[in-house]
Each structure stands twice: as structure tokens, then as C-alpha cells.
Amino acid sequence: MPITPTTNIWHNGTLIPWEKAQIHVMSHVVHYGSSVFEGIRCYGQPQGAAIFRLPEHMQRLLDSARIYRMPLPYSLDQLCSAVVELTEANKVAPCYLRPIAFRGYGEAGVNPKNSPVEVYIANFPWGKYVSGEQGADVCISSWNRLAPNTMPGLAKAGANYMNSQLIRMEAEVNGYAEGIALDTNGYLAEGSGENLFLVRNGVLYTPPLANSVLSGITRDSILTLARHLGIPVVEQGLPREMIYIADEVFFVGTAAEVTPIRSVDRILIGDGSMGPVTKQLSDEFFGIANGLKPDRFGWLTPVNVNAEQPVGA
Ligand SMILES: Cc1ncc(COP(=O)(O)O)c(C=O)c1O
Missing domain, CATH: 3.20.10.10 (D-amino Acid Aminotransferase, subunit A, domain 2)
Known part of the structure; x- marks a missing residue:
């Protein structure tokens, strides 16, 4: 499925234009696969939109980074706020969210220690993933x-x-x-x-x-x-x-x-x-x-985006 660009991408605490979110070919991640990431959905709701289980996803990102000794300079709350900020800035819902942390441009060689950790968050519209209407x-x-x-x-x-x-x-x-x-x-x-x-x-x-x-x-x-x-x-x-x-x-x-x-x-x-x-x-x-049944487990983080009028979708 082709990627539909949106307006902004969150990079290390700032929103930058979609087309400026680029890395150098000699970045550690390109050669050694040193990234951890998440995939999150934001669903349309009768009154706007909501992100599904945002804290759990961002906690797993922190856990993945911990396993790989990759220090992330953001707390769980900061990462969750960043996702909300991006979603509201891009005004695309429903959408798929892709936070990613990786080892950037630093040193050659397998040891990632001296290659800087970069954190990006992107979002874009995305439909059904596994095909087969009847199963x-x-x-x-x-x-x-x-x-x-x-x-x-x-x-x-x-x-x-x-x-x-x-x-x-x-x-x-x-x-x-x-x-x-x-x-x-x-x-x-x-x-x-x-x-x-x-x-x-x-x-x-x-x-x-x-x-x-x-x-x-x-x-x-x-x-x-x-x-x-x-x-x-x-x-x-x-x-x-x-x-x-x-x-x-x-x-x-x-x-x-x-x-x-x-x-x-x-x-x-x-x-x-x-x-x-x-x-x-x-x-x-x-x-x-989809907000049609009570959120009895507290899984939804509401975002201020009108799901009926997506920009860039
Ligand atoms: C290998 C693998 N297993 C399972 C899942 C399902 O995980 P989740 O429900 O957190 O998206 C994913 C998707 O992230 C995956 O890539």
C-alpha cells in the first residue's frame, strides 16, 4: 500500500515538514538494523477520533529500547503527548501512527554506543492490512x-x-x-x-x-x-x-x-x-x-481531530 504523506513529522521534540524527515545513508540503522518502533491506530469516533492503547504502545517502545540498551531521552508521558500533538497537527483520522527510535549517523562499526539516538513519529492514513473479505x-x-x-x-x-x-x-x-x-x-x-x-x-x-x-x-x-x-x-x-x-x-x-x-x-x-x-x-x-461501545477498560486517548474531514487522506 503506498504511503500517503501528511504535513508534519515529529523529530526529537519538534514538528518538521514531512519531506525534511531524512537520514544519512551512513546512519547506523541503515547498516545494522538498529531501530525499535511501534504501530498504533487512531480510530474515527462519533465525536472526533481516539488513539487505541497509546500508553501501552509507548511503554513497549521504551521496553524495546531498554532491551537494546538504547537510551530514549523521553518519558512515557512525553512520548504520548508527542503522538497526540502530531495527530492533532496533521488532522488525519483515522490513521496509522509510526513512532520509531534508531541509531543515527555517528560511528562506523557494529557497536551502536556512539551513534546518536533519533526519535521520529509519523502518521498517515492506512486501510485493511491482511486481504480476504471472507477470511x-x-x-x-x-x-x-x-x-x-x-x-x-x-x-x-x-x-x-x-x-x-x-x-x-x-x-x-x-x-x-x-x-x-x-x-x-x-x-x-x-x-x-x-x-x-x-x-x-x-x-x-x-x-x-x-x-x-x-x-x-x-x-x-x-x-x-x-x-x-x-x-x-x-x-x-x-x-x-x-x-x-x-x-x-x-x-x-x-x-x-x-x-x-x-x-x-x-x-x-x-x-x-x-x-x-x-x-x-x-x-x-x-x-x-470505533467509540460505539463504552470504553470500559480505558483504552482510548481522545484527540482533537475531526475524523470526517481528514486533511491529506
Ligand atoms: C510480529 C508481530 N506480532 C504481533 C503483532 C501484533 O502486535 P500489536 O497488536 O501490538 O500490533 C505485530 C504488530 O505489531 C507484529 O509485528
Whole structure:
């Protein structure tokens, strides 16, 4: 999907024009993948717009930076305020927000210590991420997710997405909308950019964090909603074949939101249509995100943007 430029980008505390947000080719991040980032959605609401789980996303950015010994000179509150400031300045809603911190132009060599940390936040309009109106047709990838003690899976680091690109491209080349990777022990992990949920006999299953998955904010939202709705939830290691015999399978993520899966490796899931548990959770998720149901968990940060009249959309 092409990027639609907006007016401003937040850089180290200041709003700068979109086209001025450039870096040098010798920046550390270009060569060694030294970035951590977030993906956040701002939803249209009946009265304006609101950012979904902003503090949780910015806390994960701080956590990712901490894992990589990357000092961020901003507090959680400052980062959240920066996102709100940018969204209100650009007046684009609904939109996707992309905060990123990376090692910039400093020294050559792998050690990032003397390359400065740069923080940028951009936003732009963005639609549906995983295709498949009636549910996505996906495959199990021949690529595994990151093995423990190689790349830390809980850090949302740019470099992790080289693995994601392999998963996604392989799926596309073979005619699938997305790939699901196993961990290095053969247990179900996640999609290239989504967490995974299965339903069998009314129980909701998802792989635990120890099976090489990102600690997804949407994953947490779905677990919270399920518990609230009285749906039994199990986080446990799941063998690959569990997916073929599930009644329902769906992806969740900021980009993918809640995306039902119709088939895996050309094996139909259930009768191939969105199942009742997926529908119940999806309705609840979109109801809260779009401001049509009460924000009972305090997930929304309102922004002063009229979602009906986006500029640059
Ligand atoms: C690999 C991977 N897993 C899961 C997710 C879902 O995480 P979230 O719900 O926080 O967007 C993402 C997206 O950020 C991702 O890139």
C-alpha cells in the first residue's frame, strides 16, 4: 500500500515538514538494523477520533529500547503527548501512527554506543492490512520465528522484520494472504505481523510469550475482552496440527485488527466462515475502538481531530 504523506513529522521534540524527515545513508540503522518502533491506530469516533492503547504502545517502545540498551531521552508521558500533538497537527483520522527510535549517523562499526539516538513519529492514513473479505487463506511458513537467545522477540525491533519479510514474501509467492511461523521447536507462534488465536470447543487458545511471539497489544486486548465475556482462555504451547482441527482461527494486530482465517494450507477452518467466538470478540473490539461501545477498560486517548474531514487522506 503506498504511503500517503501528511504535513508534519515529529523529530526529537519538534514538528518538521514531512519531506525534511531524512537520514544519512551512513546512519547506523541503515547498516545494522538498529531501530525499535511501534504501530498504533487512531480510530474515527462519533465525536472526533481516539488513539487505541497509546500508553501501552509507548511503554513497549521504551521496553524495546531498554532491551537494546538504547537510551530514549523521553518519558512515557512525553512520548504520548508527542503522538497526540502530531495527530492533532496533521488532522488525519483515522490513521496509522509510526513512532520509531534508531541509531543515527555517528560511528562506523557494529557497536551502536556512539551513534546518536533519533526519535521520529509519523502518521498517515492506512486501510485493511491482511486481504480476504471472507477470511484470509494462509499457510504455515517454512521459516521459523526467532529462536530464543538469538533476537529478543519481545522487542519490536526493525531487524526482526527481516524474518517477517521472508514469511510474508514466501506466502505471497505461493498464493496465500499471509504465513504463520512456527517457533524453533515446532509450536505455533505467529504471523509475520500478527498474533494468532484458535477456538476449539468454545475455548480460546493463543501461544504464550515463550513461543517466540511479540507481546501484542491487540493480543492483550482480545484476552481481556474474552475474559470479560466469560470465554475460557488458554495460553499454552500449541502443536501445528491443532490449527487444522480448530473450529475458528483468527489473526490480531494493530494493522490486521481482527482478521478471520478461512483456510490454512488449503484446509478449510470450520465451515470456512467467521465463527461465533471470532465474531463476538471482533464486534466488541471494533465497538470499543470505533467509540460505539463504552470504553470500559480505558483504552482510548481522545484527540482533537475531526475524523470526517481528514486533511491529506
Ligand atoms: C510480529 C508481530 N506480532 C504481533 C503483532 C501484533 O502486535 P500489536 O497488536 O501490538 O500490533 C505485530 C504488530 O505489531 C507484529 O509485528
